[in-house]
Amino acid sequence: MAQYTIKELEHLSGIKAHTIRIWEQRYCILNPKRTETNIRYYDDADLKSLLNISLLNERGYKISKIAKMGQEQILQMVQQLCDQPCECSHHVSALVAAMVDMCEYKFDRALSTATIQMGFQETMLRVIYPFLNKIGILWQTGNITPAHEHFVSNLIRQKLLVAIDGQVVQWQEDSPTYILYLPEGELHELALLYMNYILRAHKQRVIYLGQNLPFKDLELTYEQFQADFICTVLTSVPEREQVQSYVNRLSERFPASTVYIYGYLTRTDGLVLPDNVKRLSCITEFIAKFN
Template identity: 75%
Template sequence: MAQYTIKELEHLSGIKAHTIRIWEQRYHILNPRRTDTNIRYYDDADLKSLLNISLLNERGYKISKIAQMEPEQIQRTVAELCDSPCACSHHVSALVAAMVDMDEVKFDKQLSTATLQLGLHSAMEEIIYPFLNKIGILWQTNNISPAHEHFVSNLIRQKLIVAIDGQTLRREEQSTTYILYLPEGELHELALLYMNYILRANGQHVVYLGQNLPFPDLELTYEQFKKACICTVMTSTPERDQVQHYLNRLSQRFPHTTIYIYGFQAQHDFLIIPSNVRRLGCLRDLEAELKA
């Protein structure tokens, strides 16, 4: 069972640590425990309880009223709110709770409901990316295992693949060809899949090469299409001290094309971005480039 600090609860729930302490003392809404060295910590049940309380409080329920509700009543009310339109923050919190339990049915229901209500594009921007940012806190503090990461990533990946498969191919005349790939050793595919979806939705021709692509295979593909734009995502690979070398290699090998880079490793301030490389801060930047 995971152990959370009060600061981690603050980040995940949106409730300030000071407020959480007041609620504990006044309404006894949580039951923190102590380690052998007398340090307070919270468990999965506390996290899920606070997520539910946060949802209700955000929608106007007073904490004094919530404290009087039975756990089953709180869960029913939260479920009703999560079924209501445009309850984006509610969907995010519900996804976190389902992930902690590794409950595929609940996770899929929330994801499907959000996608049906908003469409995939808005669901990615308003729910899925905020969710991934939140659970990034859990990954950094080792409160979820790689199994949790694989669990949520594969479910989201399935949704993206279904959405891409359902797109009508409408390649426009004079459309640009985009080669999409992940560097050798890189397996985090969600952003690249969403990039694929965006490009196809905008009538562009996509050659999707996927994960873990050796550099020589990228060269061969480029030779076939010529002048194609190249898009890649660097989440964990190349490593921090190798990113600049990799960017220089891309730029020098494909000097006459535009190369789009995205991902955690592409955001370092110390990087010197070659003239033919475009760094994307978010995928909205790619959409802006397409509409320019």
């Protein structure tokens, strides 16, 4: 069972720690436990309860009224609200709760509801990316296991593949060519898949090479297609101290192309970008290039 500090609850729920303490004292909405060394902590049930209470409170229900409701009534009202057009934070909270339970049905329902309401691209930007940021917090604090991450990543990947498969793309003969790939050993594919979706939505020609690509195969593909752009995501590969040399290698080997790099490792301190390498700080920068 995961253990959360009150600051972690604040990050995950959006409710200030000070407010959580007041709600505890006045309305007894949470029941924190204590470690053997008398340190307060919260468990999964507390997190899910707070996410539901936060959702109702944001939709105008007073905390004093929520505190008088039973758990079953709260769950019913939350489900009704999640089925209605609403702010994205509610969808994100629903995904977090489904992930904690590892419930595919709940996760799929929450994601499908958001997609119906705002479309796939907006759901990715306004729901999935904030949700993935919260996963980062849970990962950093040790409150989810690799199994949780794989569970949600595979479900989101399935949604991306279905969306891409549903695209009908007929690019123009003069369309620029993009090669999309992940370095050898890199398996975090969600961002790259979404870049593929964006490019196809804007009728760009894409050569999608996917995960774990040896550099030699990238070179061979480039020789065949002479791509105008190369896009990659650096999340866990290469090693941090090798990022600069890897970026330099891309620049030197493909001097006639613009190389877009994205991901955690691209924020390495002191990274110097060659002229033909562009760093994307967020995915919306990539989308903006086509607007």
